[in-house]
Amino acid sequence: MSSPNSAYPDIPETQTKPKRHEWPLWEVFIRGQHGMSHRHVGSLHAPEEEMAIKNARDVYTRRNEGVSIWVVEARHIAASSPSEKGPLYEPSESKVYRHPTFFDIPDEVGAM
């Protein structure tokens, strides 16, 4: 099993204090009225998945934000490590040709 903080690898797990019996942490994803994809909106605690969805409804859709909710227990998320951001992301900084900005777009195509 991965650590309870696997969605937050940059926050160290404190092992010094005895753990309180907290509900597990869930990450919440909401698909908005006009959106095609679910977006991460935050996290919350809940005893199990159905209550996590209910809590997400109460905490994150109070102002009519969503039409669909996904929740996933944070420990099930595999996350990249912040300490590896050099090798992971810097190599793409120098590859401007990967941006599709070098093409002449015909006028009749219009705005893209």
Add this chain to the structure above:
Amino acid sequence: MAGVDQAQLFEFLCRMGDNTLVLGHRVSEWCGHAPALEEDIALANTALDLIGQTQMWLGLAGDVEGNDRSADDLAMLRDVWDFRNALLVEQPNGDFGQTMMRQFLFDAWHLVMLKALTGSSNDRVAAIAAKSVKEVQYHVERSGDTVIGLGDGTSESHQRMQKALNLLWPYVGEMFVADVVDDAMVEAGIAPDLTDLRVEFDAHVGAALTEATLTTPDGGFAHKGGKSGFQHSEHLGHLLTQMQWLQRAYPGATW
């Protein structure tokens, strides 16, 4: 149907609105005090739903009465003896489990009542019910799941939920006992026969309590006097001193 006694219709609408007003206030007392942030927000949402429903019920009650009283007037300027809520909803919050048990027992009644009222012969009653029933469907799912989770939880939570059920069960009966006002509403096609609602309520609540490993108390004793206004419990007066304080101290204050 056109001949329904307007005073009796007013009485019925006050019952609906006072239930949601008093329970809405009770639930709002948890704001900032609930055992978890998520529960705190969920309870506040429920309280706001109930207060919103109150505005509709008491707004219509004021129109029916025809004495130029607004929903605010009815909520803030009546005293205990004019309130028509069931005794269940004025009972104190107790611990979180007791609050959720009270909520579940009310929600389960509220749901069957509103479902029936969507078919009311009175268009405005049917419209209020149609809007409210979606909110209440969620309330009862949430309170039911919590009752099951805590009842079938630890020995501590189980024991607290059983105690809450023993305390609150005698307040269920009042919501299903019909009087002359209820009979007049049935006659006019405005509201359902309360005894008919009991079957669906018992099936719903019975299944949840069984899943929660809780034992429904024996006996049919029911505390009464809330919805008739004959005798509220001492708790309602204390609630009103909090809820109505501002309008009592500063009559007509607005902001």
